[in-house]
Each structure stands twice: as structure tokens, then as C-alpha cells.
Amino acid sequence: MSDALFARIEPIQTMRDGTVKQVNPFSGTEVWTVPGRGNRPLSVPVANPQPLQEEDFSHRCAYCSGRLTDTPPEKARILPSGGIVRGLPLQEYDHTVPAFRRIPNLFEIVSYDYWHANYGFEMDAETRQRMDNYLSDPAGREHVLKIVRTKRKAAH
Structure with missing residues (x-):
């Protein structure tokens, strides 16, 4: 990471589309929170797994x-x-x-x-x-x- 990244005045930036960019001022780690990304379906373990069928x-x-x-x-x-x-x-x-x-x-x-x-x-x-x-x-x-x-x- 460059030193310029650590020098941001605001560690939290909200973009026009609603994306929130957070930069840890000590480590430079950047995290983005993107609107709607959390809506994706996540799989749920199958209670009673069965062997795959031909179809x-x-x-x-x-x-x-x-x-x-x-x-x-x-x-x-x-x-x-x-x-x-x-x-x-x-x-x-x-x-x-x-x-x-x-x-x-x-x-x-x-x-x-x-x-x-x-x-x-x-x-x-x-x-x-x-x-x-x-x-x-x-x-x-x-x-x-x-x-x-x-x-x-x-x-x-």
C-alpha cells in the first residue's frame, strides 16, 4: 500500500452509488460495502443428502x-x-x-x-x-x- 492511501483525511467515503469505502488509518486495509451485495442467496446445507441422480x-x-x-x-x-x-x-x-x-x-x-x-x-x-x-x-x-x-x- 502507498503512504498516500494512509494519509486520507476521511477514513470513510460514501460513493454516489451508495458504496461505502472504509480505510483503516493504521494498516491501510480498505473494505468496500456495496449496496445489494448482501442480497445474494447463500446455500443452506442439505438436511438429508442423497446421491446425485442422472438429471x-x-x-x-x-x-x-x-x-x-x-x-x-x-x-x-x-x-x-x-x-x-x-x-x-x-x-x-x-x-x-x-x-x-x-x-x-x-x-x-x-x-x-x-x-x-x-x-x-x-x-x-x-x-x-x-x-x-x-x-x-x-x-x-x-x-x-x-x-x-x-x-x-x-x-x-
Whole structure:
């Protein structure tokens, strides 16, 4: 850590988006408290664990291959051939089998709102176009609304 960090006049800073940054003036340790981060669902130990069934290998969690719409829309997918597909419309999710999917974190630590509110960050034109295309499709829009409902439900 730099000495300049320890020299902050105020050890607690509240950002425009509500993020609270606290710096220990003695050690320089910095802790961020991000609005909504505590809303993410935490797992509860299963009372009576059972062996996995065949369907569990594709449907057990939101990241499983049988539940592709239980996560936010994909940013990209890597195919087994090594090819990369970006901005895939929802109707094409089943057209290829991903070796790996890159998706946004539903309960991100530092959100787009943080960068926008505090630093004026704006989305680039390519990303904005991908988002607009996804939302202009009724199925894509319903997928996004489903994810928003999931996130809001976790906040209560």
C-alpha cells in the first residue's frame, strides 16, 4: 500500500452509488460495502443428502447445461472447437453446445451502476447494440425480466 492511501483525511467515503469505502488509518486495509451485495442467496446445507441422480448432472444448479436461461444472458461462449460466439440470441442457445459460457455475475461486487454513477462510465457501442438486440426480441426481453425478478426476489 502507498503512504498516500494512509494519509486520507476521511477514513470513510460514501460513493454516489451508495458504496461505502472504509480505510483503516493504521494498516491501510480498505473494505468496500456495496449496496445489494448482501442480497445474494447463500446455500443452506442439505438436511438429508442423497446421491446425485442422472438429471442432476444437467439440471442441479443455475449454471448447468439444462438451465441456460437461469443465468443472465451470455456475453460469450467458447465452443468445443475453440471458436468463440458473442451476442448469441436466446433462440440460438440450443444450436451449439458450449464448452464454456461467460456470463455476468447476477450479484456482482462492482456493478455497472458503480462505474457509471461514480466515474461517468458509458457502455461501448458494440455492447450497447448487443444489449438492444437481445432486448428487442420478445424471448430475450422475457429472459432478462426473469433474471431481474430473480434478483429482486433475493433482495426481500
